[in-house]
Amino acid sequence: MTTENSTIHADTTDAAGLVVENLRVRFGDFVAVDSASFQARRGEVHFLIGPNGAGKTTCVDAITGLAKATGSVRHDGREVLGTPVQKIARQGFGRTFQTASVFEGLSVLQNLDIAAGLHRRWLSLLGVRKHVDERIEEALDSTGLRDLQGTLAGVLSHGQKQWLEIGMLLVQDATVLMLDEPVAGMSFDERQATGELLRRIAPGRSIVVVEHDMDFVRDFADYVTVLHQGSVLSAGSIHEVQADRRVQQVYLGATEDIDEPEYAHA
Numbered sequence: 343m344t345t346e347n348s349t350i351h352a353d354t355t356d357a358a359g360l361v362v363e364n365l366r367v368r369f370g371d372f373v374a375v376d377s378a379s380f381q382a383r384r385g386e387v388h389f390l391i392g393p394n395g396a397g398k399t400t401c402v403d404a405i406t407g408l409a410k411a412t413g414s415v416r417h418d419g420r421e422v423l424g425t426p427v428q429k430i431a432r433q434g435f436g437r438t439f440q441t442a443s444v445f446e447g448l449s450v451l452q453n454l455d456i457a458a459g460l461h462r463r464w465l466s467l468l469g470v471r472k473h474v475d476e477r478i479e480e481a482l483d484s485t486g487l488r489d490l491q492g493t494l495a496g497v498l499s500h501g502q503k504q505w506l507e508i509g510m511l512l513v514q515d516a517t518v519l520m521l522d523e524p525v526a527g528m529s530f531d532e533r534q535a536t537g538e539l540l541r542r543i544a545p546g547r548s549i550v551v552v553e554h555d556m557d558f559v560r561d562f563a564d565y566v567t568v569l570h571q572g573s574v575l576s577a578g579s580i581h582e583v584q585a586d587r588r589v590q591q592v593y594l595g596a597t598e599d600i601d602e603p604e605y606a607h608a
């Protein structure tokens with residue numbers, strides 16, 4: 343476990359995934375993210391947790407270019423902070439939002455096709471599909487949506503829409519996936535399936551998940567960074583952060599979810 347605002351892992355080489363250092367975001371006089379540092383290594387499902395208003399989404403906004411920030415965000419050694427949003431996406435950053443943004447009037451396959459068209463000539467999208475893209479095949483398998491490939495996205499369940507959105511990032515070759523509360527509103531089975539999906543796609547990718555659902559975090563986190571009032575309060579395995587008294591104090595005020603007896607005296 344590490345102390346406030348420090349870079350998290352012992353291995354902080356840039357080749358080891360996403361490295362965020364001294365991230366700071368201001369909205370006027372209000373500092374929403376204050377010198378936050380963390381690292382999401384390749385192959386890891388890394389959770390960003392913290393009470394409402396802790397700065398989790400703002401961190402993701404800053405990393406993906408939607409919020410102006412200072413500090414450093416490197417991916418495989420390449421600095422991306424200050425890069426335009428579209429260029430950051432082309433550099434392998436993909437993001438989902440709480441409400442899935444899929445084309446409801448198109449099928450699962452058509453949604454994936456359009457997403458894969460990011461790197462294609464626009465006109466080719468209007469032509470007849472001659473073959474199914476290998477990335478789309480993989481995305482159909484990874485997301486478990488193969489049997490639903492002809493189904494309209496609009497009739498998918500909430501969970502299936504989230505998986506489709508993740509699939510759309512996969513076909514865009516995203517290697518840093520930032521997911522904002524992916525299991526909010528999901529059934530237990532959908533939640534478990536989502537965690538298993540994240541585990542399947544993690545190899546070779548850095549996955550950062552903003553989440554409030556502590557059961558989900560406990561079940562699927564490789565590493566957890568706890569934000570509080572814009573700063574990193576604690577980081578480590580789920581067991582380590584749950585045993586951290588500072589985390590317990592912060593969460594006692596916000597939710598009792600994290601205050602479990604088996605960790606309270608660890």
Ligand SMILES: Nc1ncnc2c1ncn2[C@@H]1O[C@H](COP(=O)(O)OP(=O)(O)OP(=O)(O)O)[C@@H](O)[C@H]1O
Binds near residue numbers: 395396400
């Ligand atoms: N565009 C903005 N202008 C001013 N303040 C903002 C803006 N966006 C976010 N904030 C503030 O920044 C702080 C961090 O917000 P943020 O949404 O990042 O928190 P969060 O940890 O994601 O919270 P939640 O879990 O409730 O979504 C909050 O106090 C919020 O009100």
